[in-house]
Amino acid sequence: MIEILPETPAIHAEAIEDLFDRTFGPGHFAKTAERLREYSASVPEVNRVAVLDGKVIAVCRVWPLVVGERRDKALFYGPVAVAQDHRGDRLGLRVTEAAIEAGIETGWPAAVLIGAPAYFGEIGFSVTPHGRLTFPGPQDQSRVMVRNLAGDAGQLEGLVTAA
Numbered sequence: 001m002i003e004i005l006p007e008t009p010a011i012h013a014e015a016i017e018d019l020f021d022r023t024f025g026p027g028h029f030a031k032t033a034e035r036l037r038e039y040s041a042s043v044p045e046v047n048r049v050a051v052l053d054g055k056v057i058a059v060c061r062v063w064p065l066v067v068g069e070r071r072d073k074a075l076f077y078g079p080v081a082v083a084q085d086h087r088g089d090r091l092g093l094r095v096t097e098a099a100i101e102a103g104i105e106t107g108w109p110a111a112v113l114i115g116a117p118a119y120f121g122e123i124g125f126s127v128t129p130h131g132r133l134t135f136p137g138p139q140d141q142s143r144v145m146v147r148n149l150a151g152d153a154g155q156l157e158g159l160v161t162a163a
Helices: 009-024 026-030 032-037 091-105 117-123
Strands: 003-006 048-052 055-067 072-082 110-114 144-148 158-162
Touching: 003 091, 009 055, 009 072, 032 055, 032 158, 048 091, 055 091, 072 091, 091 117, 117 144
Parallel strands: 072 110
Antiparallel strands: 003 048, 048 055, 055 072, 055 158, 110 144
């Protein structure tokens, strides 16, 4: 049976990094989204892993952000990765939904995600108006999405940076 749990770094970190490497390859470090992660620490109490027979088979990592001149707080959801032999059963959405619930429970106001609107739209993410959120590097604006957590994601505007 698949369990979805908060990340315990001492137990899960190595398996998560291995899953990211197998899913995205070495090129994932070149993406703009990595600029938001490289000098930050994820939020283990919000991160979620799917575990089957003691092995991490899916993950949604979450990172603190600040947005715009007002320095609004938000969480950056992703990367989301699923082991090859478990793709197609919506496990990526399930771990992301669990991380969203944790973000709400811990009082974070909003979520930001870069991904496929048809996929993540199913769990409440919506594409932001073009240029409303900018990033420290090039980003396909049609994939920039937000969603409310314990506050109003519609208030987010400006440059997205690591907290």
